[in-house]
Amino acid sequence: MKSVLLMLAFPFVLLASPIESYMQALAVQAKIEVPNFKGFSVQRGEKIFTSKHIGKKGKKISCVSCHGNDLRKSGENIFTGKVIEPLSPTANPKRLSKLKDIKKWLRRNFKDVYKREGTAVEKGDVLRYIQSK
Amino acid sequence: MKKTVIMMLGSMVLCANLAAGEEHYEHRKKSEKMTETDPLYVSECAGCHMAYQPAFLPKRSWKKMMLTLEDHFGVDATMEKEDEVKIKKYLLANAGDVKRVGGEFAEFMRSIPSNETPLSISKIPKFVKEHREIEKRLVTQKEVRSWANCAACHTKAESGNYSERSIFIPNYGKWDD
Numbered sequence: 395m396k397s398v399l400l401m402l403a404f405p406f407v408l409l410a411s412p413i414e415s416y417m418q419a420l421a422v423q424a425k426i427e428v429p430n431f432k433g434f435s436v437q438r439g440e441k442i443f444t445s446k447h448i449g450k451k452g453k454k455i456s457c458v459s460c461h462g463n464d465l466r467k468s469g470e471n472i473f474t475g476k477v478i479e480p481l482s483p484t485a486n487p488k489r490l491s492k493l494k495d496i497k498k499w500l501r502r503n504f505k506d507v508y509k510r511e512g513t514a515v516e517k518g519d520v521l522r523y524i525q526s527k
Numbered sequence: 528m529k530k531t532v533i534m535m536l537g538s539m540v541l542c543a544n545l546a547a548g549e550e551h552y553e554h555r556k557k558s559e560k561m562t563e564t565d566p567l568y569v570s571e572c573a574g575c576h577m578a579y580q581p582a583f584l585p586k587r588s589w590k591k592m593m594l595t596l597e598d599h600f601g602v603d604a605t606m607e608k609e610d611e612v613k614i615k616k617y618l619l620a621n622a623g624d625v626k627r628v629g630g631e632f633a634e635f636m637r638s639i640p641s642n643e644t645p646l647s648i649s650k651i652p653k654f655v656k657e658h659r660e661i662e663k664r665l666v667t668q669k670e671v672r673s674w675a676n677c678a679a680c681h682t683k684a685e686s687g688n689y690s691e692r693s694i695f696i697p698n699y700g701k702w703d704d
């Protein structure tokens with residue numbers, strides 16, 4: 395019986411998407427950071443994404459400054475003018491599909507806007523927000 | 528036995544990949560198009576700006592650039608060590624002072640004083656000279672944003688063609704020197 399269950403479970407383990415396995419890892423970390431952590435929040439993620447801060451360049455910016463208000467539409471890098479493909483995974487299936495890219499952009503962009511890396515809770519929240527769009 | 532065969536196959540594939548990698552980073556021939564197609568260079572560098580032709584800067588500039596990615600023109604551009612090594616190799620192999628470059632690339636190189644290590648292409652003397660007549664408002668307008676956005680006016684910049692004939696400045700039109 396146990397082996398049947400294992401066999402059934404096996405394909406799902408393989409199919410766990412990079413973003414979902416990463417979110418699970420972030421949740422484990424989040425519980426260490428915040429003992430009463432109850433899960434990631436789209437609302438908190440929205441605040442992280444839309445609130446303005448004096449960024450690395452000394453200018454007041456938010457994630458919205460480059461990604462725009464509608465994540466299903468293209469944005470534009472405010473410093474270089476380069477078009478940024480939509481961030482919403484619904485509009486752009488390439489988004490949140492590669493672990494390496496997810497980690498890279500979270501690291502870089504948190505530093506650009508917040509001048510520090512995000513915590514596990516913050517990263518998870520902002521990812522949930524992006525997923526909800 | 529089976530395990531050994533798998534291991535052998537594995538190492539063969541690995542070797543083949545390494546060999547292909549070497550070949551990949553050799554100098555491009557002069558006749559080749561100057562469009563940047565290296566997947567790693569494009570994915571890591573052209574997410575935020577145009578994939579500038581490495582021939583715009585000398586080797587010493589690219590070395591410095593790759594050592595200062597934490598503050599890359601005020602932005603964090605750090606990447607995984609492994610990618611950083613590969614990209615540096617690519618940039619150094621295609622820098623303006625290692626390959627025989629023609630036209631404006633050669634003039635850009637010649638204009639840089641030997642004791643200077645520019646990081647901004649737009650600070651190179653030849654660049655400054657070529658753009659001296661452009662009004663500031665044409666650069667700061669939202670269709671262009673900054674000197675970093677070559678392709679906003681040089682319509683064939685991505686392919687390495689910066690000829691006057693392919694210039695079209697938003698809200699101004701063709702450029703006639």
